[in-house]
Amino acid sequence: MAKKRNRDDELSKKESVRESLLDIFKDVEKGFTNQQSRSNEILDFWEAYNCELGDRQFYNGNSQTYIPIIRSAINARRTRFVNQIFPISGRHVEVVSAEQDIPHALVALIEHYIAASKLRTQLLPALLVNGDVEGQYTIYVDWDKVTRHVVTREIEPVEVGGMAMEEFGEVETISEEEVEDSGPAIQIIADSDFLVLPVTADSIDQALEHGGSVTVLRRWSKAMIRSKVKAGDITEEMGDALIEEMTAQVKEGAGRTNTAKELATAAGIKLGEGGKHALVYETWTKLEVDKNRRIVRAYFGGADRVLGCKLNPFWCDKVPVLSAPVEKAPGVFKGMSKIKPGVLDLQIAANDAINEGLDSATFALLPIVMTDPEKNPRAGSMILDLAAVWECDPNSTKFANFPPLWKEAFQIVANAKQEVFQALSVSPAMLPQQTGGKSKRNQAEVAVEQQVDLLSTADAVTNVEGEILTPLVQRMMALDHQFRDADMLVRSFGEMGLKATMQEIEPIQMGKRIALRWFGVEAARNAAQVQQQIAGLNVIRGIPPEQYPGYKLNIAPIIVQLVESTFGPRLAPLVFMDIREQQAADPEVENDMLEEGFEVMVHAQDDDGAHLRAHMGVAQSPARDTHIQRHQMQMQAKQMAQMQQQQGQPGAPGGGGQPGRPGQPQPGSQPAVPRQNKQAPGAIHPDQMARAGAPGMPRKF
Numbered sequence: 001m002a003k004k005r006n007r008d009d010e011l012s013k014k015e016s017v018r019e020s021l022l023d024i025f026k027d028v029e030k031g032f033t034n035q036q037s038r039s040n041e042i043l044d045f046w047e048a049y050n051c052e053l054g055d056r057q058f059y060n061g062n063s064q065t066y067i068p069i070i071r072s073a074i075n076a077r078r079t080r081f082v083n084q085i086f087p088i089s090g091r092h093v094e095v096v097s098a099e100q101d102i103p104h105a106l107v108a109l110i111e112h113y114i115a116a117s118k119l120r121t122q123l124l125p126a127l128l129v130n131g132d133v134e135g136q137y138t139i140y141v142d143w144d145k146v147t148r149h150v151v152t153r154e155i156e157p158v159e160v161g162g163m164a165m166e167e168f169g170e171v172e173t174i175s176e177e178e179v180e181d182s183g184p185a186i187q188i189i190a191d192s193d194f195l196v197l198p199v200t201a202d203s204i205d206q207a208l209e210h211g212g213s214v215t216v217l218r219r220w221s222k223a224m225i226r227s228k229v230k231a232g233d234i235t236e237e238m239g240d241a242l243i244e245e246m247t248a249q250v251k252e253g254a255g256r257t258n259t260a261k262e263l264a265t266a267a268g269i270k271l272g273e274g275g276k277h278a279l280v281y282e283t284w285t286k287l288e289v290d291k292n293r294r295i296v297r298a299y300f301g302g303a304d305r306v307l308g309c310k311l312n313p314f315w316c317d318k319v320p321v322l323s324a325p326v327e328k329a330p331g332v333f334k335g336m337s338k339i340k341p342g343v344l345d346l347q348i349a350a351n352d353a354i355n356e357g358l359d360s361a362t363f364a365l366l367p368i369v370m371t372d373p374e375k376n377p378r379a380g381s382m383i384l385d386l387a388a389v390w391e392c393d394p395n396s397t398k399f400a401n402f403p404p405l406w407k408e409a410f411q412i413v414a415n416a417k418q419e420v421f422q423a424l425s426v427s428p429a430m431l432p433q434q435t436g437g438k439s440k441r442n443q444a445e446v447a448v449e450q451q452v453d454l455l456s457t458a459d460a461v462t463n464v465e466g467e468i469l470t471p472l473v474q475r476m477m478a479l480d481h482q483f484r485d486a487d488m489l490v491r492s493f494g495e496m497g498l499k500a501t502m503q504e505i506e507p508i509q510m511g512k513r514i515a516l517r518w519f520g521v522e523a524a525r526n527a528a529q530v531q532q533q534i535a536g537l538n539v540i541r542g543i544p545p546e547q548y549p550g551y552k553l554n555i556a557p558i559i560v561q562l563v564e565s566t567f568g569p570r571l572a573p574l575v576f577m578d579i580r581e582q583q584a585a586d587p588e589v590e591n592d593m594l595e596e597g598f599e600v601m602v603h604a605q606d607d608d609g610a611h612l613r614a615h616m617g618v619a620q621s622p623a624r625d626t627h628i629q630r631h632q633m634q635m636q637a638k639q640m641a642q643m644q645q646q647q648g649q650p651g652a653p654g655g656g657g658q659p660g661r662p663g664q665p666q667p668g669s670q671p672a673v674p675r676q677n678k679q680a681p682g683a684i685h686p687d688q689m690a691r692a693g694a695p696g697m698p699r700k701f
Contacts (some may be wrong), residue, residue, distance in 0.1 A: 357405060
């Protein structure tokens with residue numbers, strides 16, 4: 001049996017591996033050269049988003065104004081998409097498990113990583129802008145670790161001879177400990193720094209399987225090179241050679257750019273505004289290793305310099321790059337920018353029009369004085385001023401106005417803005433629709449606009465959810481399984497005292513019984529679905545058991561999902577509690593918490609009598625008195641429930657119910673054609689069904 005290859009073994013020293021890598025790197029260099037025209041176009045698109053006048057403007061006058069049409073449209077798309085992906089309920093991840101129970105600890109862990117990586121505030125808004133400008137969503141997922149030395153102040157008893165003597169009092173001590181913060185690190189990759197070969201591949205896995213490669217261009221400083229050498233990612237020999245070359249290179253000719261040389265290679269030593277840096281290829285490909293094709297990560301530093309090559313360091317054996325086009329084009333991996341198809345031309349035309357209009361407005365605001373110099377020999381004394389006196393023939397002097405061309409210029413800008421907004425699918429409610437043709441639209445037209453707005457938004461964010469966010473949360477779980485080898489504390493959802501606010505999460509046991517997917521998009525548009533589920537649940541609950549022989553009705557999973565979808569993951573465990581998690585607490589532990597002033601809740605399985613006797617020994621306080629009162633109320637509730645069970649009272653107390661079924665609530669109505677009949681309490685109004693996520697015909701009054 002062949003010896004199992006260690007993932008930390010350096011492979012670049014093998015001659016066969018080195019030759020294969022050099023051939024791959026030649027193709028990579030050629031690939032970056034071939035996509036240079038795309039990179040240049042993307043630079044123009046970024047100039048348009050950043051409102052920078054470029055050399056493509058035809059008009060060159062005094063005014064240098066830029067109308068931020070593209071920037072406003074992309075920012076509107078970003079705001080709308082982010083709010084759709086991250087719903088108000090705070091539920092972002094759905095766990096599909098082979099078991100009936102929902103692994104709340106795993107959900108809390110992934111939600112913790114989502115918050116810690118600043119996915120909502122920083123990463124996803126920037127990624128959405130990148131996608132619209134460049135046409136491609138690309139992120140790099142890795143594991144990051146940061147260590148800190150935290151100092152705390154503690155109170156300890158006085159020690160005499162190495163023994164703690166509490167009777168001598170307490171002293172304050174200063175202690176220091178090393179704390180490690182670790183978690184997934186997500187990086188947005190620019191399109192010009194990313195290459196997939198062959199370019200006709202449909203996915204990264206397909207490209208690697210057919211002999212291709214995935215490359216990310218890195219810019220390393222000397223400190224980063226030393227860090228990579230220390231981590232073992234590149235060999236010490238090649239790292240020292242790269243640093244020596246950076247140190248020895250002089251700045252002669254730094255202000256001049258050799259375009260042909262820049263296009264020929266993207267690796268080597270470069271001089272930028274931030275100082276010297278090395279451009280390094282990080283390439284992922286499949287090579288023959290020990291008679292098996294394995295995914296490897298290799299670094300190339302230019303001039304036939306292989307810095308290092310190792311097997312894929314990630315246990316999941318997947319490339320840490322997640323990439324998807326904004327709009328898939330057949331036969332090519334990368335997508336097209338949203339700005340490319342005519343949008344940039346409209347922006348340039350709007351800039352030229354506004355600058356011409358502003359220059360003409362300068363002349364339009366100044367009067368034109370026409371006079372006959374023969375009849376007005378003192379024309380030089382005709383000065384515009386307050387209460388000025390002109391000694392001239394008034395019949396030979398006339399005033400004229402420059403044509404107000406700026407009005408036509410602003411109309412051109414408005415038309416260009418409308419076309420850009422329509423091309424980028426910016427909120428249809430902002431645009432006049434063809435249904436009415438007038439400024440004030442009726443209710444039916446507004447309903448159509450809202451439905452189109454919802455459908456276009458859902459289509460765009462579903463692409464990000466399925467191609468980027470769902471693989472991202474799955475990769476987070478895989479990285480946690482590999483790199484976290486100790487229990488950690490994450491914020492759990494529950495009441496103080498009823499559940500610990502910090503819950504220990506053991507290292508995840510990877511397997512096929514748990515699957516993760518991003519649920520934010522569905523949670524934001526499932527209001528109508530929840531209403532349909534409630535109505536269906538009421539109907540199912542009203543069917544007698546004798547009508548489905550051989551089956552057993554268990555509505556607990558339905559209620560759990562309904563409650564979590566309606567109230568969110570933070571409130572749902574408190575609304576619909578799992579009695580199996582309500583373990584009886586030790587009264588002595590509760591006494592310690594009461595003495596510290598914590599509000600402690602009671603448990604359904606507590607022995608209330610024993611707890612009351614134990615709590616009587618605690619000094620009186622508001623927390624202690626409230627807790628005792630809750631135990632007394634719980635004892636009374638248990639006694640009343642026991643008496644009702646003994647008396648055999650059917651149904652629930654209170655009026656209301658179905659005919660012939662006392663105590664049973666009336667089944668909720670199914671969503672149907674809008675009628676004036678009364679629906680179930682809390683039902684969505686028919687006019688709001690489209691915005692809640694259900695397609696429906698608009699109504700017109």
